[in-house]
Structures are given as C-alpha cells and as structure tokens.
Amino acid sequence: xETDLAAxxxxxxxxxxxxxxxxxxxxxxxxxxxxxxxxxxxxxxxxGPAAFAATVRWLQTGLSDISIHExxxxxxGSTVVSAATLSARHTGPIxxxxxxxxxxxxxxxxxxxxxxxxxTEFDAEGRAVRHFARRDDLGQVTQLGLLPPTPGQLxxxxxxxxxxxxxxxxxVFLTTPGTLPVGTGAAAGxxxxx
Numbered sequence: 001x002e003t004d005l006a007a008x009x010x011x012x013x014x015x016x017x018x019x020x021x022x023x024x025x026x027x028x029x030x031x032x033x034x035x036x037x038x039x040x041x042x043x044x045x046x047x048g049p050a051a052f053a054a055t056v057r058w059l060q061t062g063l064s065d066i067s068i069h070e071x072x073x074x075x076x077g078s079t080v081v082s083a084a085t086l087s088a089r090h091t092g093p094i095x096x097x098x099x100x101x102x103x104x105x106x107x108x109x110x111x112x113x114x115x116x117x118x119x120t121e122f123d124a125e126g127r128a129v130r131h132f133a134r135r136d137d138l139g140q141v142t143q144l145g146l147l148p149p150t151p152g153q154l155x156x157x158x159x160x161x162x163x164x165x166x167x168x169x170x171x172v173f174l175t176t177p178g179t180l181p182v183g184t185g186a187a188a189g190x191x192x193x194x
Contacts, residue, residue, distance in 0.1 A: 005078070006082070009118070010070065021052075021180060029123050032049065032051060036133050041095075062090065090110055093107060093165075105144070106165070108144050108153060112139075119131070
C-alpha cells in the first residue's frame, strides 16, 4: 500500500494546530530536519520527532486559535509542496533567537493570516525527513503591530522587561522540551504498533 504523502504532511499541520503529538513518530522520521528552525528553541534545531515536538510547543506558547488552511498541494515523487494560509491569535510571547540575541515580543492579542509554502521530503516509510518553507514573516509582524511597533507594543515591551516577564519567556524558550508523549512508541522514534 502506497502512503498518501500529502495526508502525512497534513498530519504535521494538525499537530501544529492542536498540539497533539501522540502519533508524531508515524509521520516524522528520526532523521527529520527543519531548515526553518534557526530562530526557534535550541531543541527544535535538532533532528527527529523530538525536534518537531519542540517546534510545535514553541508555536503553541505564543499563538492560539492556530489554523492552517491548505489551498493547493503538489506531490512529486517523495516531495510534497503545500501552499497554505496560517492564521492565529498572538496570545503569548513570541520568542526568536538570532545568534546570541534572544528577542521577546509580548502578546498583542491580535489575529493574523499569512501565506506559506512548505516543501517536505519523505522517506520510504512515508515519514517527513526534511522541511523548508517560504513564509510571509513581514506580513505577520506587520499585522501584529510589531513592525513598525505600535505605541502600545512599545509600552508592553518595556513593561515586560521591567517586570521580568521577558527574562522568564527567554528561560522558557531556552528550555522548551523536545520530549515526546510516553506510551506512543514515539519516545523511541518508532511508529506505534497497529
């Protein structure tokens, strides 16, 4: 039986939307690498289901009401290209790292919707092994009022720095767990028995 690779890619979208990682090893390979993880928590920059889990937890920390609407999908051999709209509400800190600098954007409460194109390569078992994307990050930060920063966002940023919430958000970012749910087979990097 041939694996529906587009459906496997949608499983990753559902995990991002819901935070459910119970079956992650069924669609993310032990060799998984996300080329977009450079600004994400250190555990997300690793390999395998645990790195994917760290990305999901990081997104779930800063965003709520996450929805990924796939508009178009093309499967070519073992590669899936998916054009999608990501929408969410910014209800927690968005934390990004560039080199030694870790930046915290306190929650704005605003909604955003931006276009993404994801390329995912799959192994012979139908599990994702490589991912990269083109995203409208500028559109996202503009819709959230982060660039240019609104007066309210500047005030929130100063308030967060003075009250220690930015420092706490940095600590959470640096210690975002890549652990997998116990009892699913995912913790060992193996698919669950059926």
